[in-house]
Amino acid sequence: MPVEVKEEKKAKSGRREALWAVAFLLAAALLLHLAAAVLRPLHMNYGSTWEQYLAEPKDSIDVLFLGSSYAYCDWNPGVMYDESGLTGYVMGGSEQTPAITYWYLKEALKTQSPTVVVMEASSLFFDRYRNYTQINLGYMPWGMNRVRAILECAEPDKKLGLFFDLYFYHDRWKELTAADVEKIFPAGADHLKGHTAVDQVFPALEYSQEPFLNELTQSEEVCRENLEDFARIAQLCREEGIDLIVTVNPTYSQYPQAVYDELETAVTANEGVRFLDWRSGFDQMGLDVSKHLYDGGHLNQDGAQIFSAYTGKFLRELGYEPRPQTEENEAAWEETAAYWRTMAAQ
Amino acid sequence: MGFLSPSYFLFFPIAALVYFLLPQRVRNMWLLGCSWFFYLCAGREYFLFLLATVLLTYFAAQALEKGRRRGLLVGTLCLFVGALVVFKYLGFGLSLLTQLLAALGLDWSPVVPKLLLPAGISFYFFTAMGYLIDVYRGKCPAERSFVKCALFLSFFPYLLSGPIGRGPELLPQFDSLHKLNYVNLKEGLLRFLWGAFKKLVLADRLAVVVDTVFAAPQNYGALQVILAACAFSIQIYCDFSAYSDMAVGSAKAMGFDLIENFRTPYFSRSIAEFWRRWHISLSSWFRDYLYIPLGGSRRGVGRKYLNILIVFAVSGLWHGAALSFLVWGLLNGLYQVVGSLMEKPRRALRGAVRLGEDSKLLALWQMAWVFGLATIAWVFFEAGTVSGALTVLGNMVKPVLWDAGGLTAMGMDKLEFLAAVAGLLLLTAVDAVSQYTDVTRRVLEAPRWVRWCVYLGLLMVVVIFGSYGTGYDAQDFIYGQF
Numbered sequence: 068m069p070v071e072v073k074e075e076k077k078a079k080s081g082r083r084e085a086l087w088a089v090a091f092l093l094a095a096a097l098l099l100h101l102a103a104a105v106l107r108p109l110h111m112n113y114g115s116t117w118e119q120y121l122a123e124p125k126d127s128i129d130v131l132f133l134g135s136s137y138a139y140c141d142w143n144p145g146v147m148y149d150e151s152g153l154t155g156y157v158m159g160g161s162e163q164t165p166a167i168t169y170w171y172l173k174e175a176l177k178t179q180s181p182t183v184v185v186m187e188a189s190s191l192f193f194d195r196y197r198n199y200t201q202i203n204l205g206y207m208p209w210g211m212n213r214v215r216a217i218l219e220c221a222e223p224d225k226k227l228g229l230f231f232d233l234y235f236y237h238d239r240w241k242e243l244t245a246a247d248v249e250k251i252f253p254a255g256a257d258h259l260k261g262h263t264a265v266d267q268v269f270p271a272l273e274y275s276q277e278p279f280l281n282e283l284t285q286s287e288e289v290c291r292e293n294l295e296d297f298a299r300i301a302q303l304c305r306e307e308g309i310d311l312i313v314t315v316n317p318t319y320s321q322y323p324q325a326v327y328d329e330l331e332t333a334v335t336a337n338e339g340v341r342f343l344d345w346r347s348g349f350d351q352m353g354l355d356v357s358k359h360l361y362d363g364g365h366l367n368q369d370g371a372q373i374f375s376a377y378t379g380k381f382l383r384e385l386g387y388e389p390r391p392q393t394e395e396n397e398a399a400w401e402e403t404a405a406y407w408r409t410m411a412a413q
Numbered sequence: 414m415g416f417l418s419p420s421y422f423l424f425f426p427i428a429a430l431v432y433f434l435l436p437q438r439v440r441n442m443w444l445l446g447c448s449w450f451f452y453l454c455a456g457r458e459y460f461l462f463l464l465a466t467v468l469l470t471y472f473a474a475q476a477l478e479k480g481r482r483r484g485l486l487v488g489t490l491c492l493f494v495g496a497l498v499v500f501k502y503l504g505f506g507l508s509l510l511t512q513l514l515a516a517l518g519l520d521w522s523p524v525v526p527k528l529l530l531p532a533g534i535s536f537y538f539f540t541a542m543g544y545l546i547d548v549y550r551g552k553c554p555a556e557r558s559f560v561k562c563a564l565f566l567s568f569f570p571y572l573l574s575g576p577i578g579r580g581p582e583l584l585p586q587f588d589s590l591h592k593l594n595y596v597n598l599k600e601g602l603l604r605f606l607w608g609a610f611k612k613l614v615l616a617d618r619l620a621v622v623v624d625t626v627f628a629a630p631q632n633y634g635a636l637q638v639i640l641a642a643c644a645f646s647i648q649i650y651c652d653f654s655a656y657s658d659m660a661v662g663s664a665k666a667m668g669f670d671l672i673e674n675f676r677t678p679y680f681s682r683s684i685a686e687f688w689r690r691w692h693i694s695l696s697s698w699f700r701d702y703l704y705i706p707l708g709g710s711r712r713g714v715g716r717k718y719l720n721i722l723i724v725f726a727v728s729g730l731w732h733g734a735a736l737s738f739l740v741w742g743l744l745n746g747l748y749q750v751v752g753s754l755m756e757k758p759r760r761a762l763r764g765a766v767r768l769g770e771d772s773k774l775l776a777l778w779q780m781a782w783v784f785g786l787a788t789i790a791w792v793f794f795e796a797g798t799v800s801g802a803l804t805v806l807g808n809m810v811k812p813v814l815w816d817a818g819g820l821t822a823m824g825m826d827k828l829e830f831l832a833a834v835a836g837l838l839l840l841t842a843v844d845a846v847s848q849y850t851d852v853t854r855r856v857l858e859a860p861r862w863v864r865w866c867v868y869l870g871l872l873m874v875v876v877i878f879g880s881y882g883t884g885y886d887a888q889d890f891i892y893g894q895f
Contacts, residue, residue: 084595087861088595091865091868094865094869095868095869095872098869098872098873099872099873099876102873102876102877106877227419228882228883233876233877233882234881234882234883235882235883237876237877237878237879237881237882238882240877240878241826241828241829
């Protein structure tokens, strides 16, 4: 066989092997991805419900709620829709810091173009790292936003697991059920729309009717960093033509007035940001502190129904109009509204 | 930077890829840079020890080649041994002396200085000493290139925990042009993956039981203590051979062949055979540079047995500065001496009961016997102190066989236990097959779908059933401390 033919054969075989190697790496990546999808715990509430969020029809959300647990406990988009016709979704996470919220917003805007973003403010007093980074970032869809969020916001000891989540969850092989395998297939949209309904009533309020006054323990540097992250959120909203409202939700877990005064000044220093202090608006909204608080801080599901209806009405009064929806999506929202009406009636 | 750390997974591909991309003349320099970086990651404060070892070895080898100066060799070896004694054994030696004086009624409590124990010092000192002896004996020329000599002493796959390299085998490999070879790469990575399986799925899983029971053997029944001791025998094999697999695999992926450190030692039919198949690079080092110079078996039976005991006592102390390691070494030496003394009567007994030497039953019995003897010795290795080991051994023969609480009380639930058993069955099957054939080769030569099933299956077993990540206490390699 001539040397050229031999060389050509060798080169061809080399290329073929290289292709097989790439195919092998892809197969390995796919298997690891599937294993991670099965072993990662099912996550349907308490924030970071990205799978359900991504199942919402593109550009169908009017109001995007952001923030920490206050956001997903206090706002029920289904009830808000029933009251105002505005569609909404809560894309918050437990103890979510403003830095993570920024990346949430960036990711959320890939599929939705809300008219207004409503951000609950408690996270602006958070430390740099909180307890739920693993959940908040671990359920984000893969992409540059997740990568940058991990690099920027995750505790050093969490980064490895957030990049390779079998590190966190591989030992769940001992507790796998059929439901774990089923979740390989993406979840559809649900009636929760990012809301988490909690049904307990905080008993202490039966005896005490005064808000709990907390001291702000975070350093100035931490607060400044949080405000810098908030400024990025505000900037992103401006760039995307989205209004931004910052709220302090009705709560009995409060800071001294001066803290909120400073917060208002800092937040509204960002162009176009509206600040709403609803901290003590219980009576005005029809909330009863002895019935509608879950733990003194968050609203329970009955409180959330009242507050969400109020928010919807308030937003309509500000001039926000529901966008046209497809027939199918409108029917889905009506079904969601009916679901919550039924829940409220029970 | 352990072999199973994310930093190694980043470091190794870069080191290997750049190595293949660079021209031949700078490749050794690159590998040396990588190896020194690898060592710096183990502790910056250790680096000077490595550098001093390299400089001393390089210049001593040059001088030894110019003339066979026995004094120079002895002086250099004394420097190495002296440094080991100071850094590794000073505290142990002083404590022994204190106890001895106290026994004589003398009260002396010296202040023991806290000295660094550089990572891998026992390994690279032995590499250096072996090389110098080889140069002195004319078995290998002194390496002219400083970079190559430094790389030979510092090559990252074996720098921290071996296999202990030999000049005649390794130095020529740093001259060869290693092209990126797909077969080598696959073989290396498969070896690495197999090592990861042994370490993460077996060794670290068994470590939980071993640590729990050895911490309080009195709380467990005799069978549980025996089970834990057996688990340690398997743990240490899986742990150390895993390290060697990953070292050999990393080197192989770059085209280098390192000495095999293990050849399924628990399939040995005698303790002497066990030591020819366990930590081969160290056993053969002691054979070539200590046992044979002591006279080996050439000076009569009595001297041979004495030499064996000396070698095993030194080997025990090489592993750690504690009486328990010394006892462990001596016990292994004693097994060999007694085994040798009893050889004739045992043969006679086998002949009397008509048990052929190639009988499978005999082979199984002998393997079980070797495993049992090794396990008793390992108790001294793991317990840390002689009294601790005696407590463990004492609890193996108490009347209570199984204490309440079962596996859970031993730190392992039922599913973890099943995972360990399944892993052990796989390991045993692979080790058994490897008695007759080169398993890695067989896999590499199998049809593509079989290869893929093996690679992907093993990968998934390691990532799912491995002991790592949140909720696991990452275990260092046991031999990392030597």
